[in-house]
Amino acid sequence: MKLDRFVRTAIGLVVALVFIIAIAALLFVTESALNVWDRLVSGSRVLLYGYVAVIAALAIIAIWLVFRLVIRRKPKPSTQLSAPLSREEIARRLRAADRDGVDTGRAQAELQELAKRQETGSVHLCFFGEISGGKSSLIKALIPAANVKIDAVGGSTVDIRHYRWRSDEGTQILLTDVPGTAGVDARLDALAEEEARRSHVVLFVCDGDLTRGEKNSIEWLLALGKPLVLVMNKSDRYNPEEQSLLMQRLFDHLSDMGSGIQHDRVVAVSAGGEADVIERRSNGAEHVVRRSRPADIGVLVVALNKLLDGEGASLDTRRDRAVFALAAEKLAEAEAQFRVQRSRQIVRNATRKAVIGAMAxxxxxxxxxxxxxxxxxxxxxxxxxxxxxxxxxxxxxxxxxxxxxxxxxxxxxxxxxxxxxxxxxxxxxxxxxxxxxxxxxxxxxxxxxxxxxxxxxxxxxxxxxxxxxxxxxxxxxxxxxxxxxxxxxxxxxxxxx
Ligand SMILES: Nc1nc2c(ncn2[C@@H]2O[C@H](COP(=O)(O)OP(=O)(O)OP(=O)(O)O)[C@@H](O)[C@H]2O)c(=O)[nH]1
Ligand SMILES: [Mg+2]
Known part of the structure; x- marks a missing residue:
């Protein structure tokens, strides 16, 4: 690009002028700074320190202003699940939420329940699975004296019950019966899922090959770090060949999920119990007769003993972590609710002020x-x-x-x-x-x-x-x-x- 000679001369002059002004300004500033400094040094100490303090304060204010205006502050770490949560961390979150006015009751109740269970030292084994798998029947088979509701119609268990199974070296082992999942009432699913998280071990009960829903539940439990035994109940309905094929399929499903679960944690059992069958007499008449099915749960007991012996020490820590995570989730829900309410208030206040301002x-x-x-x-x-x-x-x-x-x-x-x-x-x-x-x-x-x-x-x-x-x-x-x-x-x- 060729510049006109006149323009180039003008630019040269402007540059020279700027240079002269800059030098003059620098000399002027330096001279006045030195002057001020000389006077300060020769004057009283109080004035010197006061002056320096004022300049420092002005510099800090300027830096703060620049920071506020330009630097984007990092958002607070999210309160989402970030496992593993420590007791201190969840307590800190609860205190902070309490201070903000969040209703932390449900999260606190979780921790209180945990404290109660820690105090008694009992081990909780939770029977979990879709409706009618035979969870309650299995508890009845393990504790014949237990008063458990069993029904051919799915959804018979609607609350959470703990049954004392036995005591190992003074530690009480409780079997927990929960409602079956995939029934008509989704609230019962939530109830069962929460209780599974509070337990030490989950016995996942199915009665054949896994459904999509069952696979999802198992994946979820494994992700929570729950020790798991997969119990295929009602094995009396299959011949030995079918049974061994089914067991292989169940084991393959677990391997596909990357569970790393051992073979002896997948068991085929029969809870037994009673069933009504129709019998035809010699005279041709049909009668309903109650027949009892023999129970066959030996492998389950062996698997449980092995698990309790092998993982005993880590069971408490894993259960505690799962409960902390559950409490954190409940807290997050309460916080979300709080934010919805509070944001409504903020928007309403601003709207009202805007209306009043506009009318004035x-x-x-x-x-x-x-x-x-x-x-x-x-x-x-x-x-x-x-x-x-x-x-x-x-x-x-x-x-x-x-x-x-x-x-x-x-x-x-x-x-x-x-x-x-x-x-x-x-x-x-x-x-x-x-x-x-x-x-x-x-x-x-x-x-x-x-x-x-x-x-x-x-x-x-x-x-x-x-x-x-x-x-x-x-x-x-x-x-x-x-x-x-x-x-x-x-x-x-x-x-x-
Ligand atoms: N053939 C056979 N039937 C069984 C066995 N165990 C349980 N059942 C039957 O399965 C049905 C459901 O049994 P429950 O023990 O009530 O099942 P559940 O999983 O507790 O059911 P919900 O509480 O509704 O989730 C009942 O009719 C039982 O008699 C078994 O080993 N073999
Ligand atoms: Mg039941």
């Missing part, structure tokens, strides 16, 4: 829709609630992007606000100021609600993405929020009194 303004300008104090405060509060820590610049950018989006739908918002107000009886002609106030409120309400979803989804405030979410949802939000916001405005309106 003599002629509300459309440009102040969401920026300013209320928008910033609402965004900050919601981000804090969801553990996001955006830079101040991000908040500003998000609000200004949202503002331009809100501007686009302002005519629609005003129309919706006007209609919403007319729906209230006895309002008559709706004043323009009131319509504006409702429109402002609607925009805040929509902004808050969409921000909550964004934070839930992303865990942080990414200005572009959050503003896009707002734009995508604003139409729907103003329609669904209008009744509440119009009511809010009318409650504030002096015309009402």
């Amino acid at each position: 303004a003599v002629s509300p300008g459309t440009d102040i829709i969401i920026q300013g104090y209320i928008g910033t405060l609402m965004t900050q509060q919601l981000c804090k609630l969801y553990g996001a820590a955006p830079r101040d610049l991000d908040i500003e950018e998000f609000l200004s992007l949202s503002q331009s989006r809100a501007g686009k739908v302002l005519p629609l918002t005003l129309a919706v606000a006007g209609n919403g107000l007319k729906a209230f009886p006895g309002i008559g002609t709706v004043a323009g100021g009131l319509v504006h106030a409702v429109a402002y409120g609607l925009i805040f309400d929509a902004l808050g609600r969409s921000l909550v979803l964004t934070l839930e989804k992303r865990g942080e405030l990414i200005p572009d993405a959050a503003a896009q979410d707002f734009e995508d949802a604003i139409g729907e939000y103003i329609e669904t929020g209008v009744e509440q916001v119009a009511k809010m405005a009318l409650d504030q309106s002096p015309a009402k009194d």
